[in-house]
Amino acid sequence: MAGTVLENLSGRKLFVLTSILVICQIVCFLIGGLIAPAPSRATTMLATKCLDPEANRNKWLYPRGPASKTCRVIEHLESDNPFTADNIVFAFQIPFAKENVILDYTRWQQNLIGILQLEIRYSKESPVVPDAQLMIDARLAYRNDNETEWKLYAESMEVRTLDCEIDEPKEGYNYNCGLIPLFELGSLHHDFYLINIRLPAPAHQIYNKGIGILEDIHLVTIHQNGGFTKVWFSLKTIFTPLVLFVLVWYWQRVKAQGRPPALLEKLILFLGVAIEFLNLPIEWLTLFIDMPYMLLIGDIRQGIFYAALLSFWLVFTGEHLMESSGDKNTLHTYWKHLSAVAVGCVALFLFDLCERGAHVANPFYSLWATPVGTRLALGLIIAAGISASLYFIFLSWMVWRVFRNISAKRTALPAMSAVRRMHYQGIIYRFKFLMLTTLACAAMTVIGFILGQVTEDKWKWDGEVDIEYTSAFYTGVYGMWNIYAMALLSLYAPSHKRWPPERDPYANTNSGTEEIEFTRLEPDTSEISALASFAKKVAAD
Amino acid sequence: MAVTPTVSVLIVVIGFTLMILVGSMVPQSSARIPRGRGRGSKWWGIAKVGEPNNLIVNTIRGGANIGNNYLEPAVQAVLRKKQQRLVRENRGVLEAIAKGANEAIVECKHQFKNRRWNCPTKSFWRGKNLFGKIVEKGCRESSFIYAMTSAAVTHSVVRACSEGSIESCTCDYRLHNKYTRVMTPEQNWKWGSCSDNIEFGYKFSRDFVDAGEKAREMRGTMNLHNNEAGRIHVQSLMKRQCKCHGMSGSCTMQTCWMRLPHLREVGNSIKDKFDGASRVQISNAGILRDVGRGGRGRYKFQLKPYNPDHKPPTKKDLVFYEDSPNFCERDPRYGVSGTYGRACNVSSMGVDGCDLMCCGRGYTISVKQVVERCKCTFQWCCQVECKNCTVTRTFYTCK
Numbered sequence: 001m002a003g004t005v006l007e008n009l010s011g012r013k014l015f016v017l018t019s020i021l022v023i024c025q026i027v028c029f030l031i032g033g034l035i036a037p038a039p040s041r042a043t044t045m046l047a048t049k050c051l052d053p054e055a056n057r058n059k060w061l062y063p064r065g066p067a068s069k070t071c072r073v074i075e076h077l078e079s080d081n082p083f084t085a086d087n088i089v090f091a092f093q094i095p096f097a098k099e100n101v102i103l104d105y106t107r108w109q110q111n112l113i114g115i116l117q118l119e120i121r122y123s124k125e126s127p128v129v130p131d132a133q134l135m136i137d138a139r140l141a142y143r144n145d146n147e148t149e150w151k152l153y154a155e156s157m158e159v160r161t162l163d164c165e166i167d168e169p170k171e172g173y174n175y176n177c178g179l180i181p182l183f184e185l186g187s188l189h190h191d192f193y194l195i196n197i198r199l200p201a202p203a204h205q206i207y208n209k210g211i212g213i214l215e216d217i218h219l220v221t222i223h224q225n226g227g228f229t230k231v232w233f234s235l236k237t238i239f240t241p242l243v244l245f246v247l248v249w250y251w252q253r254v255k256a257q258g259r260p261p262a263l264l265e266k267l268i269l270f271l272g273v274a275i276e277f278l279n280l281p282i283e284w285l286t287l288f289i290d291m292p293y294m295l296l297i298g299d300i301r302q303g304i305f306y307a308a309l310l311s312f313w314l315v316f317t318g319e320h321l322m323e324s325s326g327d328k329n330t331l332h333t334y335w336k337h338l339s340a341v342a343v344g345c346v347a348l349f350l351f352d353l354c355e356r357g358a359h360v361a362n363p364f365y366s367l368w369a370t371p372v373g374t375r376l377a378l379g380l381i382i383a384a385g386i387s388a389s390l391y392f393i394f395l396s397w398m399v400w401r402v403f404r405n406i407s408a409k410r411t412a413l414p415a416m417s418a419v420r421r422m423h424y425q426g427i428i429y430r431f432k433f434l435m436l437t438t439l440a441c442a443a444m445t446v447i448g449f450i451l452g453q454v455t456e457d458k459w460k461w462d463g464e465v466d467i468e469y470t471s472a473f474y475t476g477v478y479g480m481w482n483i484y485a486m487a488l489l490s491l492y493a494p495s496h497k498r499w500p501p502e503r504d505p506y507a508n509t510n511s512g513t514e515e516i517e518f519t520r521l522e523p524d525t526s527e528i529s530a531l532a533s534f535a536k537k538v539a540a541d
Numbered sequence: 542m543a544v545t546p547t548v549s550v551l552i553v554v555i556g557f558t559l560m561i562l563v564g565s566m567v568p569q570s571s572a573r574i575p576r577g578r579g580r581g582s583k584w585w586g587i588a589k590v591g592e593p594n595n596l597i598v599n600t601i602r603g604g605a606n607i608g609n610n611y612l613e614p615a616v617q618a619v620l621r622k623k624q625q626r627l628v629r630e631n632r633g634v635l636e637a638i639a640k641g642a643n644e645a646i647v648e649c650k651h652q653f654k655n656r657r658w659n660c661p662t663k664s665f666w667r668g669k670n671l672f673g674k675i676v677e678k679g680c681r682e683s684s685f686i687y688a689m690t691s692a693a694v695t696h697s698v699v700r701a702c703s704e705g706s707i708e709s710c711t712c713d714y715r716l717h718n719k720y721t722r723v724m725t726p727e728q729n730w731k732w733g734s735c736s737d738n739i740e741f742g743y744k745f746s747r748d749f750v751d752a753g754e755k756a757r758e759m760r761g762t763m764n765l766h767n768n769e770a771g772r773i774h775v776q777s778l779m780k781r782q783c784k785c786h787g788m789s790g791s792c793t794m795q796t797c798w799m800r801l802p803h804l805r806e807v808g809n810s811i812k813d814k815f816d817g818a819s820r821v822q823i824s825n826a827g828i829l830r831d832v833g834r835g836g837r838g839r840y841k842f843q844l845k846p847y848n849p850d851h852k853p854p855t856k857k858d859l860v861f862y863e864d865s866p867n868f869c870e871r872d873p874r875y876g877v878s879g880t881y882g883r884a885c886n887v888s889s890m891g892v893d894g895c896d897l898m899c900c901g902r903g904y905t906i907s908v909k910q911v912v913e914r915c916k917c918t919f920q921w922c923c924q925v926e927c928k929n930c931t932v933t934r935t936f937y938t939c940k
Contacts, residue, residue: 172805
């Protein structure tokens with residue numbers, strides 16, 4: 001690969017460009033921290049226990065609405081009641097009314113996850129048996145503002161394993177039960193939703209036996225916040241044309257070289273296209289069309305970007321090994337390393353297809369609910385994990401080899417001819433620059449992620465300004481990888497400047513132009529650089 | 542209900558006259574109490590409103606159905622002006638308070654079932670204090686009652702909010718932030734969703750339960766502190782739970798929420814504090830900075846421990862300033878009936894043991910054959926199947 005823009009950029013220009021990118025990065029962080037609310041929010045709600053005297057599964061029961069149509073409420077379940085399991089319906093009508101205003105969902109809220117929490121009382125005679133199977137007959141309906149009737153959205157008979165513990169097994173104390181994932185809606189297209197849950201007690205079956213004394217059911221719903229979606233969409237919409245512009249510029253630069261593009265150039269292009277694909281704000285369509293497959297598409301887009309990024313790092317390190325003497329490398333050279341990326345991505349893709357893909361058809365589906373599914377899911381995740389560790393071993397090994405070669409080449413540098421020296425110095429500089437940037441980006445992502453796990457969601461400064469940390473992290477990281485890709489595209493594009501001819505090594509330093517090359521190299525390693533910096537000083541005077 | 546309309550009308554009429562009578566009696570009785578028990582305790586009566594004629598359901602349901610501006614006189618009689626306003630402004634909250642008060646009674650009885658004072662309550666509500674005259678003394682038992690009732694109301698209101706039965710629970714997604722105050726609840730919800738219900742429950746309980754307590758009086762300070770302690774127990778026992786929902790369900794995206802504790806946990810925690818309650822100095826009363834009514838300054842007081850070597854009470858500690866009666870003997874001044882006839886545990890060395898429970902008076906042993914419900918199994922749903930077992934039991938009762 002010939003010289004890139006990076007090496008042919010003066011220190012000042014590089015500084016200005018880096019500053020602009022850092023400012024963009026800070027702006028991205030602050031947009032998330034100051035404007036956007038938390039990315040998502042959980043709402044806990046308690047089931048209304050409705051009495052269904054007809055035991056009619058197809059009837060919708062709801063606690064709020066016109067007085068004549070609301071259901072009859074059962075206060076306590078456990079007292080001796082004359083009805084059976086079929087008569088009891090746990091109803092959730094979401095969202096609630098707050099401050100005497102009836103709230104409704106907006107499409108900006110994007111998606112909805114439902115989790116059940118059971119409140120089970122301990123009793124010595126009927127405890128929760130280990131691995132008790134809960135059979136949930138769940139039905140989901142929707143209604144819009146101007147309608148009166150509830151319409152079926154999805155229904156399913158689901159089996160989940162109950163996982164309950166108790167610290168002090170005493171009468172009247174409650175179990176601590178694990179969360180039971182209930183549904184995942186990829187689109188929040190309608191205004192109101194209604195969930196009716198029945199726990200049938202089929203005779204001669206293990207389901208819903210030994211589940212203790214069930215008193216109440218809580219439903220935790222998680223949806224994306226409208227404000228966050230707005231900020232997120234805006235960010236995507238701004239980045240799309242920016243990245244596209246840099247991408248087009250980059251490819252024209254490569255084309256202008258009048259030679260077939262090098263492997264690394266193709267990979268940078270692939271990375272650029274991947275992030276452009278990730279940026280493409282097709283989410284705007286969710287405001288008009290019901291797109292329950294949006295979560296899956298989002299995952300695929302992210303997956304492609306990560307695959308591109310990982311492959312790029314690998315190939316970049318490989319191309320800077322300085323071992324082979326410049327023969328044309330192709331993707332085949334890296335097939336061993338890249339297959340780790342491919343296997344990991346395919347495993348995750350299959351897992352995603354089984355979990356989120358299935359949610360498109362049945363939002364109540366869970367891969368983890370059955371033993372076979374659990375094994376499949378675990379197998380895929382383990383495969384992805386193994387290939388991830390393999391990948392990192394490969395990468396670390398190659399980086400180590402590059403560093404070994406760098407130190408070897410550095411001792412040999414003074415003895416080389418000027419062009420060879422510049423070639424190697426260029427390679428070392430390019431490699432170190434990307435290494436440093438990548439490490440900084442990765443470290444920031446990891447530190448940010450860990451900070452988010454250990455600290456509160458909100459940071460307070462002087463009690464006046466709230467920094468919504470989680471949102472700031474997401475917008476910050478998103479902006480960071482965009483900026484990273486744009487920097488790569490612009491700095492690693494081939495330079496249109498030619499190397500100085502061998503017989504006149506001082507040509508460019510004497511030319512008097514602003515672009516003095518290689519000034520950032522250690523002056524003591526190279527006579528030219530020392531001379532160059534001297535010449536620069538003179539020029540400045 | 543098997544009660545015919547005429548009978549129920551009669552009952553209502555009797556109820557009304559009773560209320561009027563009570564209403565005229567109350568100011569005199571409260572004036573008689575020298576130091577006063579604080580004024581915020583009458584609302585406990587909601588738990589038993591109309592109990593003699595079992596009107597509880599009708600009264601409270603009726604209050605909610607009829608409309609915003611009407612409260613049953615029975616309810617009016619036990620509530621202060623501010624409390625009435627709060628109940629009128631928050632539809633559905635009355636049921637929650639009544640439920641909370643009843644749960645507090647159940648919890649109190651459970652926590653104290655093995656002690657000399659076993660949290661007796663009056664079975665008939667007659668304008669007297671629900672927990673009897675013991676609350677007139679600033680003793681440990683009162684501190685528990687105040688903390689427990691306040692905690693139970695907080696708990697119950699939060700639960701009612703999450704059931705949707707109170708429709709006025711607040712919705713502001715960024716608490717303590719000025720600029721979101723200008724957004725309507727609708728806008729708040731669509732931009733950043735609503736805050737946890739605990740905030741509403743806490744604030745409501747502060748407004749409702751603490752109404753009428755005066756921080757200037759020693760007793761008022763004690764009540765305010767204990768009420769606050771009860772609420773803080775509810776708040777601090779909330780558990781954080783999280784769900785991962787990032788890419789492919791990984792934890793790159795995570796949402797957490799707070800889960801309300803079971804009231805039993807709250808009761809246990811407050812009972813622990815009862816055992817280690819701090820006795821505070823009475824003289825504090827003079828140095829309180831009671832800034833205005835209901836302001837934040839209302840809760841800014843520092844109680845000094847009675848024993849200067851002890852640490853000052855924390856926000857979660859219960860405080861008292863008077864000795865408890867020993868509850869052994871009948872004492873009509875405090876409505877104590879003594880431990881005569883109480884069952885005791887002969888093998889226990891603790892407070893439920895016969896030595897301590899019977900205050901050294903000795904106990905009687907009786908052996909009886911009893912028929913009990915036993916081996917009850919609960920089948921989902923709703924069939925409790927029990928057997929009747931005849932067992933020989935030995936009863937130890939205090940003389």
